[in-house]
Amino acid sequence: MAAMSAPDALVTVVGLDAAGAPPHPALASALAGAGLLVGAARHLAAVPVPADAETVVLGPLAPALRRLVDAAAAGVPAVVLASGDPGLFGIVRRLRAAGLPLRVVPAVSSVAAAFARAGLSWDGAAVVTAHGRDLRPALNACRALPLVAVLTAPGAGAAEVGAALVGWPRRLLVAEHLGTDAERVREVTPDQAAEAAWSDPHVLLSIAVPADPLLDMPTSDPVGAGAMRVDNQPAAAPAGGWALPEDRYAHRDSMITKSEVRALVVARLRPRLGRLVWDIGAGSGSVGIECASLGAAVLAVERDPGSAATIRDNAAAHAVDVRIVVGCAPAVLDGLPEPDAVFVGGGGVDVLTAVLARRPERIVLTLAALDRVAPAVGLLRAAGYTVEGSQLSAARLAALPGGSIRLAATNPVVVLTGERP
Template sequence: MTGPQPSAAGEPLVSVVGVDAGGAPPHPVVAPLLARAGLVVGAARHLAVVPVPAGAATIVLGPLAPALDRLAAAVVAGTPAVVLASGDPGFFGIVRRLRAAGLPIRVLPAVSSVAAAFARAGLDSDGAAVVTAHGRDLRPALNACRALPAVAVLTAPGAGAAEIGAGLVGWPRHLVVAEHLGTDAERVTWTTAEAAAGRAWADPHVLLSLAPADIAGPGSPDPTGGGAPTGGEAAAAEAGPVGGHLPPGVGPVRGDNQPAAAPAGGWALPESAYDHRDSMITKAEVRALAVARLRPRLGRLIWDVGAGSGSVGIECALLGAAVIAVDRDPTAPVAANAARHGVHLRVVTGEAPAALRGLPDPDAVFVGGGGADVLDAVAVRRPDRVVVTLAALDRVAPAVHLLRAAGYAVSGSQLAAARLADLPGGSVRLAATNPVVVLTGERP
């Protein structure tokens, strides 16, 4: 057997100790572990708050590779070592890297910063999604906040409350920013996306993104649902909601405890599951293919252009994607349908392509309405995928040529479904639906 092994007594020589973000006393075995440690590794702020023995060597974490080398050497030499980490080291923490390095470890977690943030805000956290923006692209974490009603984000410098707040402008969200948890400088601020974007925040901090109970419909000027402080009020909300109470309008998370799982009711739902006008809705058979081609999932942003009933965008949201629904009709039932299905869409009322200007860049776009100018405006934004449905055959070839000229590989199918319909006497027949061409443009 090769690689670092446990001590002769069978206990790992590397103890990974969580430094509590909630201020609770440490696990009772931490003090004796530190007392006999020959090497202690951790961030400067962690080394400053634990009793490091005078004879122990210390490594202040920066680049991880040198620390891993020193820990491996300590294991080979039989020197007990302690690694200090924030909260629960196995939750988006250092445990994964230590195990990948083959180090024998024992983990003593503390209260995670996410749990502490929810607790300090006086909120329940069951059903909330937890994502990280630390050391990776910010967009998936931002899109999770756009898509889901309750999200906790582990932030990093340059990928924190200011940047996420800027990306959430236009989505009705309450934000809670928890700074310096477990220290004398701890501060919990209830604010709005706009206010969060306009100020600096101390690192490290945890961001909670919460959707109001009543999502504002098209044209509503109030992105807070009437509950969170705005503008200058945000600075006065440092200690949290008045009297410790939740602002009115913060909505519950989904009750199935699966915020980004496949919906229990499935997708490609019948048209009767949506309010629509004059049968102007993407039929279930076509919608099944369109949604499959859009590849919705948590972390992706999808535009539904010419949304109408919003059936395509809603089913993408049910599968975890963030969705912007664009429609020129202010009375389109998309917002009501989204509320009916318990998902949160950003609804933009306006005529495309002008209404698309200023929207955040999408990962995929469904074009269910509009002409060549709309498709051209979409292609210019270079989403990974564009899905177009066309009933008029004379529009198919121009759409194919436009997408190919924009650098997309194009595939297409015509769907002509025939549905069972009852006849008198108990017999059945097939009733044809209008054939529709589905085009998919994919960037190589």
């Protein structure tokens, strides 16, 4: 960062309280000595602007940054007005990147104000933004985690988030115009959010609603404290690890991806917060559940209703949120949100063809029958994917009479990974 030696050339960044409280006392003294004020029109209108101070109304940020850099170099104190806490997905990052010497006076952030208005604690919440960036990572965080705050933007707000969350058991709290006379906080379902008109700016809270396993419907009670991670890291790696032994999952007739294979499959899928993984032919759901435990949003596709119930029980036992879609692939894949990565644990050429048509970044398959390997590789390469493959053949320690041990072989499996360039 460039050094600015003039002590009076500081840029004071002041947050105006999203909860509607009076400005911080430091604002008055900062304004009194300021030669330059920068802020949105609504912020500049909310403070007494000194008669001799130049003002720059924020639109595109680059011209304002240039003017602030010039003022600092000339020893002219400046004040930047922002909403709430300007260090939370705010202007502080860009000002620091420009080499400006900063003093930051934060106020209550819009996120904190929204949770306060809702009467909710938010120590376990994830905070994401859709402002000026791709909406999909924010959506997938809402799909994966029980409590998420989304800083929205025009075209990436409650309507768009609601439409994308249809099918996930969520309730949405939308806080509009926080701290103003027009403030309004509404609780809606994803469907209702998608159909409503919303004013900017607004903050959205996505809250998981536990499902009633008997009715397969959301209950009216919001997510409770018991559903939150006790380590206060909503997207951290699970404390108990992954590639867990098969006996950590309920499964039928050993129809489960073995832990050695699952370790490689999950590594190849690269699950993390902000990504959506499809688990097709999910069986016990072990692959999808471990992806969810690493922060990814997961859709488990399973044709057998009994297996779908097992996936639901396994997901609950591992305290992760997995959306289950019951139906036969490839037909059931139509209309599902676009995946970042897909695990094909069941299905034939028609399923792989349908997955390729969606163009995910990565596709991982496990194949026990060797005669299916070459056709799968051919389809992946024809679609422009680079392909890696390996056969996994593990042997596990097993007891023999008299205290001896032997190696018991598991069935060999071919793992194929297709990556889109």
